[in-house]
Amino acid sequence: MRHGQSEANVAGIIVSDPQIGCNQFGLTALGQQQVIKSASNTSKLNQDTLIISSDFLRAKNTAETTQKILNTLQPIQYSTALRERFYGELNGKNDSQYQMVWDIDQQNPDHQKFNVESANQVVSRVSALIMQLEQQYFDLHKNVGQKILLVAHGDVLQLLQTWFQNVPASQHRSLPHLETAEIRCLNPD
Secondary structure, eight states: OBOOOBHHHHHTBOOOOHHHHTTSOOBOHHHHHHHHHHHHTOSSOOTTOEEEEOSSHHHHHHHHHHHHHHTOSSOOEEOGGGSOOOOGGGTTSBTTHHHHHHHHHHHOTTOOGGGOOOHHHHHHHHHHHHHHHHHHHEETTTTEEOOEEEEBOHHHHHHHHHHHTTOOGGGGGGSOOOOTTOOOOOOOO
16 A cells, blocks of 8 residues: 655655655645545455554654554554665655656666665665565465555655566556555465
């Protein structure tokens, strides 16, 4: 699940520094409504769902609202592996700068221009989390697992989707865009 509309989205700025994002730029009133609508309209999740969220405020707000709607039995877990992609020198700048980074990603998913976390680095950290969760929550003998809702950020989830679909990280912007508060089902092979 991508977080709902955030104050950073409305302000049009990049907030990727954990020192700022974990404490500021939560959801807007519209973002809160988006989350309520999305969580209320999903039939794939229920009170047994485990919610694991980025610790950025906008994701935490989303996870907490979703937990209330689903009335989940387990407490929310927070993971730094789900944090926003770090945009280095572009942090605090206009969000139009994203496109410049994405264009370079297409040519080189290992680039770190502007001290940006590379697309492949993001894939590596979130796929490592998925592998850990699979080991922890999937029962091979019964072929069943725990339903887990990951609450994170647009770029992180787009890049995670490349891993699930076996698409190069350089192509993350060619995959369907995740809208704010969108829940998308991803199943590992």
